[in-house]
Amino acid sequence: MAQLAQLTGIMHDYAKRFEAVLAHIAANLAGDLSVETLARLANFSKFHFHRQFAAYVGMPVSRYVQLMRLQVSARRLASREPYPVLDAAFDAGFDSPEAFSRAFKRVFGLSPSAFRRRPNWHAWSAHFVVPYLSRKLTMQVQIVDFSAVRVAALEHLGPPGLVNASVQKFIAWCKQSGQFPPASSRIFGIPHNNPDTTPEDEFRFDICREITEPIAPNACGVREIVIPGGRCAVVRHTGSTDHIGETIYPIYRDWLPSSAEELRDHPLFFHYVSVCLEAPPDSWQTDIYIPLV
Structure with missing residues (x-):
């Protein structure tokens, strides 16, 4: 039982470090979210953090950040507030409205203008997971x-x-x-x-x-x-x-x-x-x- 409690504590501490990273991303979507910055926040090595993040979250850092930024854009579009697609594109970190629209449609299944008219969140659950992250492996470490x-x-x-x-x-x-x-x-x-x-x-x-x-x-x-x-x-x-x-x-x-x-x-x-x-x-x-x- 003592060993089980120790293992639970170890995994809890590991999870807390990543939860702090995810909370930081959510609160700083317009800021510096580079691998180096996030690795320092979690006190992980920058050489390994990108793989640790993908293994824990199910997708690479850059993809997760992009999805979170697209989610914010989708919420603003759904609110029907005046929010030009050009502004949405730059806020989400894209260089052009065209690139933003393509990425938005891949995630939500609708163009930004179509989503504004009739918001549909069903496609949001279809995250772009790295395929082999779900593979179970019996490891001899x-x-x-x-x-x-x-x-x-x-x-x-x-x-x-x-x-x-x-x-x-x-x-x-x-x-x-x-x-x-x-x-x-x-x-x-x-x-x-x-x-x-x-x-x-x-x-x-x-x-x-x-x-x-x-x-x-x-x-x-x-x-x-x-x-x-x-x-x-x-x-x-x-x-x-x-x-x-x-x-x-x-x-x-x-x-x-x-x-x-x-x-x-x-x-x-x-x-x-x-x-x-x-x-x-x-x-x-x-x-x-x-x-x-």
Whole structure:
């Protein structure tokens, strides 16, 4: 019973932190609602908050904020007060009435002018939920002490779909430089932001391989970095890395709130245990490391 009470308390505290975030959003829809600002409010790491929020609420921060702003616009339109669609668009954070009208119709099933004439809230319940957030997963979570590792890293900046092109560039550098690490060296990936919620041209991902020798100056942008050591939660993903989000989100939704663990201010990272283009993707194995305090 004592353990149950402790677990209930932990989850209650976690929920209170998110309820404070949601209350802040509701009270400051015209203000700064960036991931960095909201993460500070909840005392969460900015590197993990976007996934924690999506796992807890059921949608990304930006989508939730947009829905809340559209709801305010809908209420003002329904009140029949003088409220031009142009004002509604700018108040909701859109650059044009056309973009606002398209988004409004997707949420409410009616154009703003049609909604003003006959308000219909039935479509409001059809939130845009990230599909795999509802997936239930039996997780084998391990807590490990990860030792710091030196790696050669090439930063990919741009659409996630082009990461493979950067991987080929990295492989070419390894071969041409004569610094190709031994076959036994580990391969890592570090996503600096979430591809589900980041504009494509802002997505950053480090392609890394373990090294023991210094990196010579080069024109390819390959540099030496250190993946810091420390406590980490580790979960293995089996299958194509294209679907790794199906394993990541349940960690934040199901395991973290009841774990009493706090996340370190460092992005999660991947260790590609067995990812080989010659092997079928269903057999690939990737360990997901989530840094803990």
